[in-house]
Amino acid sequence: MSTAAYSTNVSDRARLILQIHRRKKKPGQTMGDDGNEPVIRLFEETLRTGKEPSTEDIWRYAGALTRVGRIPEALDVFAYCVRPRSNSPNLTQSTWLSELLEKMVSCLNHIEIGPRPNANKESSPTLTSEQESTEPSGKKRTLYQREREKGPTGCCFGCCGCGGVFCYPVTLSCGHTFCKRCVRYKEGLGYSCSMCGQKHTFSSQLVVSVIIAELVEKLWSNEMEAAKLRTEGNALFEEGNCEEALRKYDESVTLGGAPWNGCQPFLTLSPDPMTKGGTLKQGTAYSQNPHEFESMSEDETPDDALVYSNRSLAYQRLGRAEEALRDAESAVTLRPKWAKAHYRRGAGQRSLGRVEEAFISFLLCLCLTSEPQASPIISEVTKVLLSVLKLCSPGAGCKLKRPQGPRDEDSDPSRQEDPSDAGGSQQLVKPNTRLRHLWERCLSEAKKLKRSETVEFLRVKNDVKRGDFDCPLCLRMYWQPITTPCGHTFCKSCLERSLDHNPECPLCKGPLDLFLAKRDWKVTQFLEYAMQTLLPEEFEERMKIHEEELRNATGFQDMPIFVCTVAFPSVQCPLHVFEPRYRLMMRRAMESGTRHFGMCSPTSDAQGFSGVGTLLEIRDIQYFPDGRSVVDTIGAKRFRVLTRGTRDGYNTATVEPFMDMPPSEDMLTELKKKHDEVREEAERWMEGVARSTRDNIHLHFGSMPPVEPEYWTLPNGPAWVWWVIAILPLDNNAQLAFLHMSGMEKRLNALLRILGYLGDRNGNI
Structure with a gap:
């Protein structure tokens, strides 16, 4: 069999192995060691036969190493594949490079910050399915997901879209605030919030x-x-006028905050004996302390990274690469966890x-x-990865090492063992020191990035007064501020109470029917x-007042009373709750977490209820x-x-719970007989x-409850007794008489008399 035919046979066998394992894996399960380790062993067996593998087999071998998480070895083999005089990578091979890139990103996202216990410091970390870190919920979170809630540049005071200071701020129903121009939506398609992903449709212009x-x-004011x-x-840049755009950017930097005046960027170049250029190290302005800039002088105040x-992009278009890199490093320093700055x-x-430095930044x-945004970037970064592999590839004369099989007993005893083969898997490609050092640098920079804290560039320079955050309805500090579509903001409880009476904005009288119907109100994140x-002290005080009000509104000391019927x-x-006062009662019961209230029947005397x-x-x-509700409750x-x-x-009342008196031992037998x-x-x-x-009874009250074990020990007796009392044709006074009884025997005797009377009338009710 020829070498080409043998290699083709090996390639076909590798494909067959992968197909079998893909069929065996469960839905949602990723392809791990089980499917790719046989491919790796098959390739090694090919070399033992003395046959030269094809280029496709070598690429497939590198792809298998990638999938099992052996990234350093995969880099070695990929560099061997792109060495001089080798075939240029085709479309399928570019896909393998993309897989390598995605695996490297996954490893950096889930790498542990601290050193692993009992870890071999000399070996390069690899990623396997068992080593990937997860959140307590079991879901893996990337750096992007952990930083998403802080906005695209990590600024909590800035726009959730562009990250800069607000320009005509608009607040969506999900609670996130954007510049008006940043909310770009199409008619009929709406807009998806870049922070939470909630879909929004707008019936009118944003206010x-x-x-x-x-x-x-x-x-x-200066930042605006x-x-x-x-x-x-x-706008000038989009028109192609880069020189004028640079002039505007310079004025913006001067007005918003002075340039860096020699302040070290996040990552700077320093001599590195392992590379011809330099390595990346942490700069002085990159800190784990979010308040470090507070000690800087006024002329060193950090500016907007945008x-x-x-x-930097304008400089790049003009071919001024040094200045473009300087501004990009300043952006990274200001926002170390902003993807665009690294790009x-x-x-x-x-x-x-x-x-090599560019590859680390792109990685x-x-x-x-996020994954949808990363798709076009991966294609570009894959080209950079290919350039790095070619730069670090071995010479044209590099050959694959032949793995040594088990030595036969009659083999030459004078043959020396290869020290590199002892005690583990054999290296088929000589380790590429430069590539492995580059991977170590990637891991190191990812750890620094995880430890970093974003510095808030929108610092408050003027005095903030408590009155700046007063609700126009209760004239107190906002609590759970809600912004309406008309642009006005109120406490959530104040707005709900107002809408109970009239579905209009309390200030501008604009219609809020749709806003009331959705009831999907979220707290305005910026104000919170x-x-x-x-105002941390004032906020803490306001929270205590709110909690105290809820306790007073829902406890036994001042329990809310719904005056309607006997329960x-x-x-x-x-x-069916439709009165504004009872709407308020239901909301307070839900907000407090108690989820309960008292039910009493009305009376004609001055007391008002039973x-x-x-x-x-x-x-x-x-x-x-329209704000009405149907409340499902149970006694x-x-x-x-x-x-x-x-x-x-x-109505409210101070109440005292009571229960049945437990029967004595000598009365228990008689009580059970009466119960049956x-x-x-x-x-x-x-x-x-x-x-x-009977069908109507089952529809409204359900079926008769079964008899509970040891029902005589229950505080209210067996449930079926109350179910029968509820469906009997009794007036309020008779029902209240049952409710007053604190002994099960007395209640059973009264119920037996009523059932006997109704039975004499043939059950006609």
């Missing part, structure tokens, strides 16, 4: 958030002017011929980029963060578009009313009820 616009104007200059520069990034730096380094960019950061323990009680009632627990609430325990009062329009007798009578009466009536 500026009034309170946020006022705060930005007061706190960051700098942002306008940057926007003008962007303007440095944009100016700009990589572009500048590549223009200067520093391919960090991919780590900080601003209050926590700028019973263990029996469901659906309610002296005994039932505590109802909320199981579910379904809202209608929990009985209580006696001690004192009465009112709160915000609804009443149960049989109740079932007999139900069988005599008309079918239509």
Whole structure:
């Protein structure tokens, strides 16, 4: 068999092995060691036969090493594949390079910051499915996912779209705030929030958030002017006028904050004996302390990373690579976890011929980029990876090492063992020291990036007063601020109470029918963060006041009372809530987490409601578009009313829970006998009820509950007794009499008399 035919046979066998393992793997399971280790062994067996493998076999071998996470060895083999006089990579081989790149990004994203216990410091870390770090929930999180909530540049005070100071801020219903120009949407398609992914549709033009616009104007007036200059520069750049755009960017840097004045960038070049160029090391302005810049002088105040990034691109277009790289490094220093800053730096380094440094920058960019955005970048970075491999590839005369099989007993005893073959897997390609050192640098920079903290460039220079964050309805500091589509902001509870009476904005009287119908209100993140950061003591005080109000509104000391009907323990009680006072009561019960309230029947005397009632627990609430709701509740325990009062329009009471007196041992046998007798009578009466009536009972109250084990120990007795009382044709006074009874025997006797009376009437109700 010829060498070409043998190699083709090996390649076909490798494909067959992978196909078999792909069929065996479960849905959602990735291709791991099981499917690729046989391919690696098959390739090594090919070399033992003395046959020269084809170029395709070598590429396939490198791809198998990649999939099992042996990245350093994969780099060695890929560099061998692109050595001089070898065939240029085709489309399939470029796909293998993309796989290598994605595996490297995955390894950097999930690498541990600290040293692993019992780890071999001399060996390069590799990635396997067991070593990938996960969150407590079991889901893996990348650097991009961990930093996403801070915005594209990590600035919590800036726009969630561009990361800069707000220019005409608009707040979406998901609670995130953007510059108006950053919310780009198409008619009929809507807009997906870049922070949370929520889809938004707009029935009218976006309106500026009034309170946020006022705060930005007061706190960051210079930054706003700098942002306008940057926007003008962007427009000039899009027109192709790069020189004028640079002038605008320079003015923006001068106005928003002085240049860096020699401050070291995030990553700088220093001599490295392992490379011809340099290596990357941590600069002085790159810190793990988010407050380091507070000690700087005014002329060293950090600026907006956006303007440095944009100016770097303008320099790049003009062919001024050194200046482009300088601005890109400043952007990385300001926002070390901003993907675009690393991309700009990589572009500048590549223009200067520093391919290895450019590859590290691009790799960090991919780590900080979401998967949909990374797709076009991977194709470009793959080309850079190919350039790095060619730069570090061995000479044209490099040969593969033949793996030695088990030595036969009759083999030449004088043959010396190869020390590199002892104690582990054999290296088929000589380790590429330069590539392995480059991979170590990638791992090191990823660890530095994970430890870094983003410095907030929008620092408050003016005094902030508590009155800047006052709700226009309650005149107190905002609590859970909600911004309406008309641009006004209120406390969540204040807005809900206002909408209970009228579905209009309390200030401008604009219609809020759709806003009320969705009820998908999220706290305005910018205001929440601003209050926590700028007024921490006042925010803490406001939180305590809110918690105290909730406790007072839902506890037994001042329990809210729904005056409507007689409810019973263990029996469901659906309610249609439409009055504003009871809407408020339901919200407070849900917000406090207690999810309960008292139910009493109305009376004609001055007291207003009965002296005994039932505590109802909320199981579910379904809202209608106009604010009404259907509340699914079930009785929990009985209580006696001690004192009465009112709160915000609804009744309240100080209550005392009570329960059945447990039966004595000598009375237990008689009680069980009475229980069984009443149960049989109740079932007999139900069988005599008309079918239509019985169906309605089952529809509203469900089926008769089964008998609980040791029912005599329950605080309210067996549930089926209350179910029967609820469906009997009794007036309120008779039902309240049952509710007052604190002994199960007395309740059973009364129920037996009523069932006997109804039975004499043939169950007609």
